[in-house]
Amino acid sequence: MRLVPVTLSLVDAVLARPVLDEKGMVLVGSGVKLSERMVTRLKQLGVSSLYIEDKRTEDIVIVDAISDETRRSAVNTVYNSMLSMIETERGSRRASRPQIGRDLSRAFQDILADLKGNKSGLISLASIFTVDGYLYHHSVNVAILATALGLAKGYGQKEITELGIGALLHDIGCTRIPPEIMNKPGVYSDLEFEIVQKHCEHGYDILRTQDGISLHSAHIALQHHERMNGTGYPRKLKGLEISEYARIVAICDVYEALTSKRLHRDAHLPHEALEFIMGGGTTMFDLNLVRLFAKNVAIYPVGMTVRLNTNETAVVVSLNPEYAQRPIIRLLTDERGNRLDMPYDIDLTKELTMMIVSYSE
Structure with a gap:
């Protein structure tokens, strides 16, 4: 799974973690396939990001601070x-x-x-x-x-x-x-x-x-x-x-x-x-x-989709507690935005010329 901004490009995506209401109750549960109406409604409710299923990141486990x-x-x-x-x-x-x-x-x-x-x-x-x-x-x-x-x-x-x-x-x-x-x-x-x-x-x-x-x-x-x-x-x-x-x-x-x-x-x-x-x-x-x-505190949480200074996009795979700004990432697209057929992991503590510059879809 990975964390992405809420846009209409998420139509047909499958929700990986639930959306909660003001009482802590589940508003939309994990496993739900998102429709255009649901995405629009979630945006109206102020939801800016969602965790979605993605085969390229299915091995990534999102760990919240509490259950x-x-x-x-x-x-x-x-x-x-x-x-x-x-x-x-x-x-x-x-x-x-x-x-x-x-x-x-x-x-x-x-x-x-x-x-x-x-x-x-x-x-x-x-x-x-x-x-x-x-x-x-x-x-x-x-x-x-x-x-x-x-x-x-x-x-x-x-x-x-x-x-x-x-x-x-x-x-x-x-x-x-x-x-x-x-x-x-x-x-x-x-x-x-x-x-x-x-x-x-x-x-x-x-x-x-x-x-x-x-x-x-x-x-x-x-x-x-x-x-x-x-x-x-x-x-x-x-x-x-x-x-x-x-x-x-x-x-x-x-x-x-x-x-x-x-x-x-x-x-x-x-x-x-x-x-x-x-x-x-x-x-x-x-x-x-x-x-x-x-x-x-984890400044780049696991599952966050990010853009690098090379213009490539990646998802955070795991954290380096000693170097919070340089997690292990998985490249998803090349510098031209082309989807990689075989995504691969990079430890940013070993690739010092690469750095995260922004959040990405």
Whole structure:
């Protein structure tokens, strides 16, 4: 299988991995043959890439950071937990606070177990979801990245759980922002941006009264938009005034947001997002954490179809943990775009004149 952009050229292609809705439920299952109507509808739903079957890459196995079952359960738990917290606040529903805490803890422990069992050495996110499910899938992906970073730092069970639960709920304050503003496809006005910025304080207000959620976790919601140089919000904290948990989630939040399709823009490639974060590593983000993050994330995920500086196209076959920018690839076309009868693999650590320059169909 391989990852390709969603275009009408995918008509009659067979889906290799499912597309999930906002609740983590399967919208279109693997094995489905794509029609023109389905491709058009998926584009309308904000799906920008799909994993498809391809005989030339049938031996390539896409490994998500967590299992499909764990991901679907986590997204569904975050969705239901956020809904319960907000409805309880409004008095429209009586939810058991301890039950919410237990459900979130169970979902996080499943994520943690999957990450501890990940032997690939680099974290790769392989979920495909509709844009209206962005908040919930984003929350789970940020938790995956933050937990991986916490493990790399050697966090113990208490620390990793506080970090993970806080990351899962870091954007819960967005549920208090009017949908017409939160989902606006264009640029925010100054007033709208002020309203959106309030989601940090809203999130803290919601979480600090929840049973089973520590204040350390709640402060992630409050501080994840603070920046090392004091240019963030809501309190313009600087440096070590920002909790380490929030400094971790700040990096993961920006990376995941940049690599996701949004209403107002297409997704950036993983290496482009990492370059942006590295560029802010001495001003906006904790440089030591940025360096650790860069060592643990797959900037060219397995299955991604890429274009080389030679104008050839290839698919990423496997990762080189020591040289993340130079994976093993399989050439699919020559420099003139002609399909190769016999695709072959190249280790970019041994072909130093070749490099990946862009995503490709």
